[in-house]
Amino acid sequence: MTDFHIGRLTVIGVGLIGGSLALALRDAGVVDDIVGAGRSIENLETALELEIVDRYCLDPVEAVQGADLVFLSTPVQTFGTLAGQLLPAMKPGSILTDGGSVKGDVIRQIEPLLPPGIAFVPGHPIAGTENSGATAAFSSLYRDKRCILTPTPSTPAAALETVRRMWQVAGSEVVVMGVEKHDRILAAISHLPHMIAYTLVNAVGSYDRFEENILEYSAGGFRDFTRIASSDPTMWRDIALTNREALLEMMERYESFLAELKEDIRSGEGQKLYDFFLKSKLLRDAIL
Amino acid sequence: MTDFHIGRLTVIGVGLIGGSLALALRDAGVVDDIVGAGRSIENLETALELEIVDRYCLDPVEAVQGADLVFLSTPVQTFGTLAGQLLPAMKPGSILTDGGSVKGDVIRQIEPLLPPGIAFVPGHPIAGTENSGATAAFSSLYRDKRCILTPTPSTPAAALETVRRMWQVAGSEVVVMGVEKHDRILAAISHLPHMIAYTLVNAVGSYDRFEENILEYSAGGFRDFTRIASSDPTMWRDIALTNREALLEMMERYESFLAELKEDIRSGEGQKLYDFFLKSKLLRDAIL
Ligand SMILES: NC(=O)c1ccc[n+]([C@@H]2O[C@H](COP(=O)([O-])OP(=O)(O)OC[C@H]3O[C@@H](n4cnc5c(N)ncnc54)[C@H](OP(=O)(O)O)[C@@H]3O)[C@@H](O)[C@H]2O)c1
Ligand SMILES: NC(=O)c1ccc[n+]([C@@H]2O[C@H](COP(=O)([O-])OP(=O)(O)OC[C@H]3O[C@@H](n4cnc5c(N)ncnc54)[C@H](OP(=O)(O)O)[C@@H]3O)[C@@H](O)[C@H]2O)c1
Known part of the structure; x- marks a missing residue:
């Protein structure tokens, strides 16, 4: 677990869930470079000031360039549209994962869009507060919490393992279960x-x-x-x-x-x- | 308010609600003598050890002898039976009040039993925790909380005033409203x-x-x-x-x-x- 490492992480939706994951991985020293994407400049500027991200792009297609791991943490109904834009721009061998609170629908939105060579690992950290946005993020949010991963038949074992270790580094206990x-x-x-x-x-x-x-x-x-x-x-x-x-x-x-x-x-x-x-x-x- | 004083206070049911009132009044130095009554010796022994009461009697009739103010804080369905026993033994000019969470039914249980010369002031502190018994009591429970009093047409104004001041001394803001x-x-x-x-x-x-x-x-x-x-x-x-x-x-x-x-x-x-x-x-x- 000590040799876990991510080159570039892109977080789409730098709010409570995405921002806290970025902070936890940064604090653990396991990521080289964190790029944020989102909806409003205001929130992304805040994320930059709080050192949650190293830089940001408003355009998600630009944000995922060269990323090894892309984390989707916007409201779940946006996942289909965002994935449709992002996936063609992701580099071969990279991983898309998410933190959405619902998994069946997210899989139905994303799986049909997956290009060959890109892995998708559906996930859901069982942690949160009632607050939102980059200002709500904190690096210990996931400590001693569970994170559920719901791989599908097409999720590659190696990608599942990478995402499992990412959540463990963030402090969570990972549980793998069926989507239903x-x-x-x-x-x-x-x-x-x-x-x-x-x-x-x-x-x-x-x-x-x-x-x-x-x-x-x-x-x-x-x-x-x-x-x-x-x-x-x-x-x-x-x-x-x-x-x-x-x-x-x-x-x-x-x-x-x-x-x-x-x-x-x-x-x-x-x-x-x-x-x-x-x-x-x-x-x-x-x-x- | 500084001249508020109770000679003898009897608490029937020395749990979270009754015990906390006793502790608050004792800490404020406004009561000479506190007698507890209840159901189990164990809880009353605990109340004595924790210095919530000065002494206790298992028999509620004995417990109210010489009391200036009697506070009922057992579960509300016990109020009728207890009041039937207590009221004839209370001294003329003394006050019965309660902390029951329901007021209409409590008034229906107690008012018909009131002898002349004994005042009844129905009350309800809006404070609590999920814990029970003497060990759950603490003197700051009522601080900055509301206490609702629901006098009936037969509640004497002077008794209402005494009970209002008692709750203010315990730290509460008193609100008077109709029972319904x-x-x-x-x-x-x-x-x-x-x-x-x-x-x-x-x-x-x-x-x-x-x-x-x-x-x-x-x-x-x-x-x-x-x-x-x-x-x-x-x-x-x-x-x-x-x-x-x-x-x-x-x-x-x-x-x-x-x-x-x-x-x-x-x-x-x-x-x-x-x-x-x-x-x-x-x-x-x-x-x-
Ligand atoms: N909160 C929880 O307790 C919790 C727990 C587990 C999982 N989740 C899941 O995690 C995800 C995010 O929740 P959160 O609590 O982190 O919400 P959040 O704090 O509101 O963060 C969501 C971020 O997504 C951005 N966003 C919204 N719509 C967008 C769009 N159409 N395109 C690009 N960016 C967009 C928002 O940007 P702006 O700030 O500019 O609006 C915001 O920064 C959701 O899918 C949720 O189901 C939440
Ligand atoms: N808890 C709250 O949040 C809250 C808030 C406002 C008002 N109230 C009201 O306050 C009253 C007391 O609640 P509480 O939370 O203080 O309960 P509690 O901690 O369980 O205290 C009740 C006490 O009454 C005693 N008791 C029970 N049945 C009895 C009986 N038949 N005869 C004599 N004593 C008896 C119990 O004795 P043992 O320990 O020996 O069983 C216990 O010490 C209730 O009327 C409730 O509606 C509660």
């Missing part, structure tokens, strides 16, 4: 909770019976609980749409549990309520 | 989020399609989001049952927002999803 499993697990532990938090804040924040904003009464519990509702709307729109099938399955599972709880409250089933809350508490305490 | 408003606001910002967290952990923790505990994959976001699912099952059974009407109203409001979100995901309404997530983000950011 990834998308369902993430729907359950991440995408569903975000939908719930957004919905709760909306439902409570728009309750106007008392002609004052009742969110003003919220204490620490509510604030912790709803922190993820501050996440980026574009990113979450893209996740909701691209992991639609798994997310809808989980939302329906959750709704049926909630409906049962509601019936138990309505009919005053004290023992059932106690058992349900206790079961949740035991499950939750176990992951502390 | 309290119960609906709390259903929205506290009781509903707890039902959601318990349900989410149950629905995800029992998903067994991959024959492994998928909660193992949860990262920081899920852990923060579900922390409140570690709360005490007895307390939450009691809250769910005693604030049933307001809670069911809020659960149904929330369910209808969630159903609409699900339809927008299913039919791929990208703009509507973006607008919904953005609205939540703005509401949430405003309470940071």
Whole structure:
């Protein structure tokens, strides 16, 4: 692992996820040259000032010239268009990988566009905050976190190994799994909770019976609980749409549990309520 | 406020809420003598060792002898039985107050039992953690938090003033409001989020399609989001049952927002999803 090395790394979308990977690899001293690409000059200038990238290009085609590894970390619905531009300009033997929160849809967007000689390794670091942009990036984001890689039948073993070692250098524990499993697990532990938090804040924040904003009464519990509702709307729109099938399955599972709880409250089933809350508490305490 | 003073304070249920109030008043030097009562000797012994109480009695009738102020802080469904025992033993001119999370039901349990000469001031500190028992208590719990008091038409103004000053001494900002408003606001910002967290952990923790505990994959976001699912099952059974009407109203409001979100995901309404997530983000950011 000590001999791991990347010549040129290009990060497309130098925000929380892409910026933090660049910083972690730079701090580890394993990369010669980091090029950034993105949408706004402002964010790329910030990335340069914060020494996240050595230089940037607004044009992604120019940004990938000579890169050994290209990391895609824009919102997932942009991946298809960006890959269509980038892939023909990548050098033979180089690797495209990504950090998108959804994997099935990303693979469906990118795989058909892959030219021979370019490897694609789909990945997803299980780490994040509710903040966005280059200013949100920090080099320890991935330390002691998991990173899931979901290779397809056409992913070359050597490229998978390179990307695995890259994430290990960034501090993560790498887990390889099938794409469907990834998308369902993430729907359950991440995408569903975000939908719930957004919905709760909306439902409570728009309750106007008392002609004052009742969110003003919220204490620490509510604030912790709803922190993820501050996440980026574009990113979450893209996740909701691209992991639609798994997310809808989980939302329906959750709704049926909630409906049962509601019936138990309505009919005053004290023992059932106690058992349900206790079961949740035991499950939750176990992951502390 | 500096001349505020309580001779003897009796705390029934020396857990997080009652123990923290005792510690705050003791630290402020405004109470002569603190008596604890409760269910288990173990917890009361702990309260004595931690100097939360000066002495304890297992019998609540004995515990309230000579008390100027009695604070009820057991689970709310125990209030009726306890009040039935305590009230006849309280000295004339003394005050009963409580910290129960629900107010309408508590008033319905206690008011009919009030003897002449004893004042009842219903209260609810908007502060807490997911931990329970005397060991969870700490004197700064109420600092810079709100405490809601919901006097009834029969609450004497002087008693309301005493309880208001008590909470101010403990560090809280006191808000007086009607009982129905309290119960609906709390259903929205506290009781509903707890039902959601318990349900989410149950629905995800029992998903067994991959024959492994998928909660193992949860990262920081899920852990923060579900922390409140570690709360005490007895307390939450009691809250769910005693604030049933307001809670069911809020659960149904929330369910209808969630159903609409699900339809927008299913039919791929990208703009509507973006607008919904953005609205939540703005509401949430405003309470940071
Ligand atoms: N946040 C998390 O918790 C998390 C966790 C794991 C994976 N992910 C995934 O990581 C990816 C990035 O998320 P993030 O949190 O890092 O978001 P972010 O902080 O907003 O960064 C995304 C970056 O992409 C740029 N961008 C947006 N649209 C673009 C386009 N059409 N062309 C070029 N650049 C574009 C943005 O540029 P501007 O600044 O100029 O707008 C921004 O700098 C997403 O696919 C997300 O699903 C996120
Ligand atoms: N936790 C919160 O976030 C919060 C916030 C605001 C208000 N409240 C309200 O405050 C009250 C207490 O909550 P808490 O969090 O302090 O709970 P807690 O830490 O579990 O304390 C409750 C105490 O009451 C005792 N108790 C339970 N049943 C009893 C009975 N039948 N007779 C006598 N004592 C009994 C328990 O004794 P043992 O230890 O011996 O079992 C325990 O010490 C509840 O009404 C709750 O609704 C809670």
